[in-house]
Amino acid sequence: MKIHEYQAKELFRKYKIAVPEGRVITDPAQAKAAAAKLDSLPLVVKAQIHAGGRGKGGGVKLCATPAEVEEAARRIIGMTLVTRQTGNQGRVVKKALIEKGLEISRELYLAMLVDRKNAGIMIMASSAGGINIEETAAKTPEKIISININPLAGIQAYQCRQAAFGLNLAGPVFKQFSTMLPRLYRLFVECDCSLLEINPLVISKDGRLSALDAKLDIDSNSLFRHPDLASFYDENEVDPLEAKAASYKLNYINLGGTIGNMVNGAGLAMATMDIIKQAGAEPANFLDVGGGASTEMVENGFKIILADKNVKGILINIFGGILRCDVLAEGVVQAAGKIGVKVPLVVRMAGTNAEKGRRILAESGLNLITATDLGDAARKIATI
Amino acid sequence: MSIFINQDTKVLVQGITGNEGRFHTRQCLSYRTKVVAGVTPGKGGRKMDEVPIYNTVSKAVAATGANCSLIFVPPPFAADAILEAADCGLDLIVAITEGIPVMDMLRVKNLLTGSKSRLIGPNCPGIISPGQSKVGIMPASIHLPGAIGVISRSGTLTYEVVDQLSKQGIGQSTCLGIGGDPVVGTNFIECLAAFADDPATSGIVMVGEIGGTAEEEAARFIRDNLSKPVVGFIAGLTAPPGRRMGHAGAIVSGGSGTAAGKIEVMRECGIQVCENLGEFGVFCSRIFGGNL
Numbered sequence: 001m002k003i004h005e006y007q008a009k010e011l012f013r014k015y016k017i018a019v020p021e022g023r024v025i026t027d028p029a030q031a032k033a034a035a036a037k038l039d040s041l042p043l044v045v046k047a048q049i050h051a052g053g054r055g056k057g058g059g060v061k062l063c064a065t066p067a068e069v070e071e072a073a074r075r076i077i078g079m080t081l082v083t084r085q086t087g088n089q090g091r092v093v094k095k096a097l098i099e100k101g102l103e104i105s106r107e108l109y110l111a112m113l114v115d116r117k118n119a120g121i122m123i124m125a126s127s128a129g130g131i132n133i134e135e136t137a138a139k140t141p142e143k144i145i146s147i148n149i150n151p152l153a154g155i156q157a158y159q160c161r162q163a164a165f166g167l168n169l170a171g172p173v174f175k176q177f178s179t180m181l182p183r184l185y186r187l188f189v190e191c192d193c194s195l196l197e198i199n200p201l202v203i204s205k206d207g208r209l210s211a212l213d214a215k216l217d218i219d220s221n222s223l224f225r226h227p228d229l230a231s232f233y234d235e236n237e238v239d240p241l242e243a244k245a246a247s248y249k250l251n252y253i254n255l256g257g258t259i260g261n262m263v264n265g266a267g268l269a270m271a272t273m274d275i276i277k278q279a280g281a282e283p284a285n286f287l288d289v290g291g292g293a294s295t296e297m298v299e300n301g302f303k304i305i306l307a308d309k310n311v312k313g314i315l316i317n318i319f320g321g322i323l324r325c326d327v328l329a330e331g332v333v334q335a336a337g338k339i340g341v342k343v344p345l346v347v348r349m350a351g352t353n354a355e356k357g358r359r360i361l362a363e364s365g366l367n368l369i370t371a372t373d374l375g376d377a378a379r380k381i382a383t384i
Numbered sequence: 385m386s387i388f389i390n391q392d393t394k395v396l397v398q399g400i401t402g403n404e405g406r407f408h409t410r411q412c413l414s415y416r417t418k419v420v421a422g423v424t425p426g427k428g429g430r431k432m433d434e435v436p437i438y439n440t441v442s443k444a445v446a447a448t449g450a451n452c453s454l455i456f457v458p459p460p461f462a463a464d465a466i467l468e469a470a471d472c473g474l475d476l477i478v479a480i481t482e483g484i485p486v487m488d489m490l491r492v493k494n495l496l497t498g499s500k501s502r503l504i505g506p507n508c509p510g511i512i513s514p515g516q517s518k519v520g521i522m523p524a525s526i527h528l529p530g531a532i533g534v535i536s537r538s539g540t541l542t543y544e545v546v547d548q549l550s551k552q553g554i555g556q557s558t559c560l561g562i563g564g565d566p567v568v569g570t571n572f573i574e575c576l577a578a579f580a581d582d583p584a585t586s587g588i589v590m591v592g593e594i595g596g597t598a599e600e601e602a603a604r605f606i607r608d609n610l611s612k613p614v615v616g617f618i619a620g621l622t623a624p625p626g627r628r629m630g631h632a633g634a635i636v637s638g639g640s641g642t643a644a645g646k647i648e649v650m651r652e653c654g655i656q657v658c659e660n661l662g663e664f665g666v667f668c669s670r671i672f673g674g675n676l
Contacts, residue, residue, distance in 0.1 A: 222485035266630025267538025270619035321523035375662030
């Protein structure tokens with residue numbers, strides 16, 4: 001789960017990690033009071049959306065006067081911000097963070113992430129802040145310091161020194177950094193983060209270290225033990241159909257194509273999207289109704305798929321295992337009858353009781369196209 | 385022969401009294417898997433059908449000699465269940481549970497290093513050696529005893545692949561899902577090494593998906609260590625970057641973990657990659673033809 005910068009910074013404050021003082025506003029009318037409270041110039045107004053590249057998209061404004069703050073807030077809140085991460089449709093800004101501006105002497109990069117390969121937590125740091133880290137990692141890996149932490153041992157003092165010396169820190173800043181890094185690690189572990197990124201981590205002209213930006217992803221699987229973090233969920237940042245699907249406990253991702261599809265199991269769902277593409281069409285979505293889908297799940301799946309107006313045809317691909325195909329066929333017939341599916345529907349079933357399932361579909365009187373196997377399904381999809 | 389399990393494997397089920405645990409225990413029993421015990425804290429002394437239930441894994445092992453655990457415990461308690469099984473020195477632990485926090489799995493994975501227990505999963509369909517034993521939730525009917533080993537990160541996609549193999553008359557020595565989570569107990573390479581040493585396995589099918597670098601590492605291992613033919617498949621050619629595709633581990637991040645990238649490396653390493661799932665069975669029958 002992604003969270004906003006201002007929410008991440010709330011957590012940073014809780015763990016005593018220095019961040020610029022700021023106020024969140026949801027209405028431009030609040031800008032004046034927020035600026036007065038901060039009582040400092042310059043101030044920075046930052047759009048709060050779950051995507052990077054906000055500065056380049058015009059979502060961040062450095063303001064020299066309170067009047068400029070008000071103007072920037074008016075412009076930013078309500079704007080549709082398009083960045084390299086939002087896609088062309090962009091994202092409507094609902095909130096802005098107003099922060100004290102800092103006089104910056106150096107910008108650093110710092111991140112923590114789960115290292116799948118080594119089953120550890122990796123710290124990545126670079127003395128080149130404000131950069132595209134993936135590019136730097138690929139082109140000049142020597143510029144990136146990476147340190148592996150064994151989660152059983154936790155972060156060690158020597159690892160902090162290793163990072164600090166690697167970043168060419170000295171004096172009071174070295175000390176600040178060595179105090180900050182274990183706190184960040186504790187936050188990462190205690191809040192079940194999957195990614196923590198500070199870009200940039202800055203050293204101000206008066207020698208103070210602070211997190212100018214903050215990006216945190218929380219492991220969705222851990223939310224059962226973090227009710228406080230679960231409340232950071234912002235439905236505005238999620239595609240409306242995806243939010244609705246999530247409320248049905250369905251795994252749905254909108255892909256923008258025209259062939260909707262419903263599959264049981266994530267791996268098979270991905271492979272089905274690929275088959276649609278290979279048949280010369282574009283998949284409209286990823287939709288996993290789960291390894292043991294029920295009639296109700298199928299009905300909800302239909303609702304989600306059909307709510308997408310781009311959908312011109314649907315492929316249902318079910319591998320019956322524990323879930324028997326005849327039960328599922330009845331679900332499809334029931335749901336299709338109830339909802340009134342007006343686009344062509346190709347159904348492919350395999351596994352337990354597939355024959356029986358196909359017979360139910362054939363005798364339903366619904367306008368269904370049945371496919372015997374995946375190859376057949378692909379050919380039939382291509383004709384839609 | 386087979387890998388990791390056989391007809392003598394004695395299974396205990398952790399979480400045997402839950403809906404899933406009960407249902408799949410019965411399915412395993414009807415495949416003649418030796419399910420010797422169940423564990424549900426607080427329900428010791430009772431029975432699930434004919435299977436005796438114990439409060440702790442250690443009591444279950446002492447009473448029955450179980451050497452393998454099948455876990456259906458819900459996510460908040462699953463890491464604890466895995467560690468309990470490992471503490472009792474079971475040879476194999478198969479964790480079906482989906483949704484375990486990755487931080488829990490980081491701890492478990494490191495604690496299991498050097499232990500004699502092998503963990504398969506979590507978030508996996510389990511393992512089956514057709515005709516011998518089934519320790520998992522896969523539908524038994526699609527399998528056929530034979531000589532091809534199947535390894536996968538997925539559930540139903542594995543069933544699809546196995547079904548197509550069986551329909552071509554290509555039987556399987558052992559099929560297992562290693563799990564769709566970012567951190568899993570047993571990786572592709574460990575399975576490949578076991579299949580390489582298994583005289584009953586003459587060819588291998590490896591089914592991967594987007595995210596991470598496990599397939600690339602496996603491909604290099606195959607190039608350097610394996611003489612048996614390997615057919616590969618990767619799901620997610622059309623997956624957009626930055627989105628988690630159902631499985632917690634299935635995400636293309638920062639340009640790495642793409643299906644195209646994986647397929648390229650696999651081909652460079654001499655693996656026959658089938659890109660069209662609809663033709664997978666036919667493709668395999670062409671590649672494995674002489675090795676069956």
